[in-house]
């Protein structure tokens with residue numbers, strides 16, 4: 001940009017390409033109520049489905065009596081496992097290599113589990129009929145604690161009885177799912193045993209839920225005449241859903257069309273497959289009519305994919321002057337009744353092995369035990385790619401705990417252990433190769449921006465004042481330096497149900513120099529229609545305003561693995577850049593032909609090809625597009641179209657430095673966020689305004705998780721947080737003013753150097769908010785206390801430390 005002439009700058013600005021804070025093109029539709037969501041889909045003669053769900057967390061289903069329901073006028077059908085069994089559809093495969101009941105097959109394993117599916121003429125009749133179905137249950141002992149589940153005689157998964165081998169290796173107990181290990185245990189233990197200092201801590205990253213504003217839903221429409229099934233739904237991965245539906249239903253894949261229309265937020269909740277999808281498809285086949293199923297808020301919170309629920313124990317060793325020498329981590333992962341985690345096949349605990357964080361740790365070991373309990377299945381990322389938020393929370397807490405043990409400043413401890421710029425690409429002890437980073441620059445910028453030393457001085461004074469009885473408010477400074485890992489993934493190690501996690505972009509340039517591009521991803525609010533057009537604009541020299549972006553229809557879009565794990569930019573974004581380069585290569589030939597020079601004698605110049613050394617002789621991309629349809633080079637195919645399937649060579653590693661300043665009222669437990677500074681480095685920035693929006697959103701979800709959001713159960717397995725009365729969803733009232741900042745460290749292997757950003761603020765935000773709360777109490781002897789830090793728990797912490805005496 002800097003070495004451009006004024007004319008080039010102007011032409012470049014007209015393209016609205018990379019780096020432009022272009023306004024979101026989708027917002028005209030959304031802000032005027034013209035979105036098209038699943039519930040807006042209304043097909044002729046459409047029926048409506050609703051579930052009978054189990055009130056018990058663990059029970060045998062003795063009988064289901066449908067008679068009264070079927071007698072209700074307007075009820076068309078009631079499906080149970082018995083009806084699905086002949087089709088082989090009473091169980092479905094999960095993304096984690098387990099299988100899950102579509103409808104209760106003899107027993108239920110969590111509260112809210114689907115027992116029967118009612119199909120009726122309208123949603124209200126369906127709901128009334130649900131009440132008329134009599135289910136006889138026989139209660140069984142409930143296990144909600146994974147540690148107890150591993151000791152209990154109670155067999156949760158009777159269908160797996162006697163199976164000592166699971167999808168991810170040996171199972172050592174009937175409620176054990178897998179053990180997954182990374183790193184060198186013997187070497188790590190040796191370092192820990194001989195270390196000058198070792199800090200240990202156990203922490204629980206509580207169960208929570210993505211809770212998008214729009215709940216999950218689907219409309220299935222089986223056309224019996226031509227054998228075509230159309231399935232509309234809130235799918236974050238429409239192509240994968242098409243393949244799964246084909247595999248489990250036996251309908252040939254070309255006869256299935258999956259459409260993700262507008263999606264009202266996904267956040268990981270809409271990656272997996274749910275009973276509602278299968279039941280609406282079966283119901284449509286059985287009734288010959290379209291069937292809609294849309295869950296309500298309680299069903300969404302209580303039964304669809306939860307996130308986290310990781311019990312983590314760590315040991316970190318260091319020299320007396322603070323150089324970290326080793327890290328040991330053990331996780332007990334509560335997966336609920338079925339293992340339905342959405343992770344690449346080879347990673348049953350996702351990318352938890354990024355838990356060495358931003359630090360140069362020579363040796364490390366991680367083991368994760370997956371366990372069945374009587375809770376809802378799921379295990380999705382919720383704004384973090386595959387357990388990265390758990391990993392970052394773990395290491396950022398361990399650093400704080402170590403700082404306390406060493407009696408060192410936590411910022412300085414981080415600084416002396418960061419991976420240095422000259423160490424990239426950096427091979428981490430747990431296997432990943434970090435593509436790029438410049439942590440010291442980011443950290444120093446952050447410390448300076450917030451006047452870190454000044455803050456610590458103020459905090460020390462506050463402690464004095466508190467002890468002197470002059471104030472009842474403590475001050476906490478939360479620090480986090482996170483490293484994300486996004487862009488799954490190289491096909492060599494990342495697949496879902498055998499489908500490699502590449503992604504795709506196809507473009508067709510029309511004669512007049514405008515275009516349509518389709519991708520294998522699907523926006524849920526991220527703004528892909530805006531940003532993918534920007535990547536293409538810069539690559540092919542046509543204005544972003546002349547490029548339509550389309551996603552989500554498997555009949556038209558090229559195959560791709562969808563949008564989650566911040567993979568759209570690293571993978572599909574790369575495909576977009578590559579497809580642009582294919583277009584440019586052909587355009588170059590056409591331009592040279594039209595200008596009557598050799599191919600090598602023309603060069604690309606923003607929006608045109610010019611003859612080298614003679615910039616007045618050129619053909620614009622618009623000229624070339626038109627020519628490609630009528631005067632193409634003899635022997636060359638007409639038209640200007642291309643498709644690219646991109647298999648990334650590595651993942652991308654965005655990072656950031658966050659600081660949170662908080663005042664905590666010791667007597668009420670209420671935290672007040674005075675300041676939140678977030679520096680993000682996502683490599684090349686496509687749209688700074690969209691990035692800022694992503695960061696505000698992710699930080700707000702981080703605040704939610706750290707300060708109150710939780711899916712909680714009582715001992716009987718009753719979900720206590722099934723509505724927004726109990727499940728904390730922050731509003732403008734709780735949200736502070738965020739200060740955003742950035743550095744730019746491009747990814748060396750991504751065609752435009754971009755890394756993902758959507759998840760970063762959440763991954764970095766959760767430990768930062770939590771560290772702020774905990775730091776406020778450091779001077780009074782606190783080392784660690786578990787999230788969520790709601791007012792009651794904060795008050796309790798103060799009380800336990802004797803601050804109310």
Ligand code: PCD
Nearest residue numbers: 266267268382383525531565567568569686687756757758
């Ligand atoms: N460098 C850069 C990067 C990025 N970007 C931008 O930003 C966004 C984002 O991106 P990414 O990061 O790549 O991502 P994606 O793939 O697209 O997406 C995903 C994410 O995204 C986020 N964000 C959001 N937003 C909204 N609005 N909504 C939603 O739902 C959501 N979700 C969340 C989540 S959760 Mo997961 O699923 O858990 O895994 S994952 C996730 C987009 O638009 C793009 O383009 C830019 O501009 N630049």
Ligand SMILES: [Cu+]
Nearest residue numbers: 381384386387
């Ligand atoms: Cu995750």
